[in-house]
């Protein structure tokens with residue numbers, strides 16, 4: 002009886018959790034905003050990205066989704082706001098007004114067939130809206146810039162790697178670990194994955210993985226998916242703790 006109750010309680014919290022989870026599928030912009038966004042797009046983006054639908058580089062479709070899925074709307078928004086339209090021949094890039102970027106974001110969501118809802122997309126919510134495919138979250142794709150947490154372990158004579166590593170997560174901050182990330186890493190349960198570390202000398206000719214043998218580390222870099230030898234082309238390594246969860 003008690004277990005039954007626990008299961009019911011558990012299932013309903015799960016359901017609640019799922020309901021409050023915001024994704025690009027939960028109606029996060031409205032049609033009016035997307036219509037304004039289309040005008041922004043035609044005026045400022047179409048000359049390079051082409052008519053809505055068949056552009057280069059395309060802002061819709063599988064390749065586009067593979068670059069942005071398993072991330073949140075804020076990452077995409079910041080990329081657009083900080084680099085689009087790109088600088089051309091001028092020394093200072095003139096960005097558009099913020100509200101125009103918000104509207105063009107709504108248009109991009111609509112172009113990718115994510116459903117409209119009743120409210121406009123607002124910057125306060127960007128970080129909480131997950132970009133993902135129709136079937137829900139998936140592992141991040143090959144070549145994504147990622148972060149993971151695992152134990153520094155010698156794999157063979159010439160290779161070090163992270164064992165008991167967590168599922169890789171998208172990362173856009175090319176700089177090293179932040180204090181917040183390290184704090185969060187310290188409480189993460191151990192994972193089950195192994196990644197070989199590649200190009201560790203990117204961190205300096207004298208960087209010695211053996212100095213961190215058995216330490217729990219956060220790695221950032223480019224994920225190289227390969228059967229039996231998943232690797233990370235390392236960009237940063239930071240120590241989370243001097244022990245590994247067992």
Ligand code: HEC
Pocket residue numbers: 041042045046047048049050058059060064065068081084085086087089105
């Ligand atoms: C002068 C040409 C030009 C204009 C104008 C321009 N872009 Fe781009 N855009 C590019 C190029 C080139 C790339 C690919 C290189 C890169 O990622 O920096 C790109 C990449 C992008 C990407 C990333 C695509 C991907 O698959 O990851 C997005 C999103 C984007 N642009 C949005 C916009 C928006 C929105 C506007 C209008 C506000 C705009 N761009 C205007 C040239 C342009």
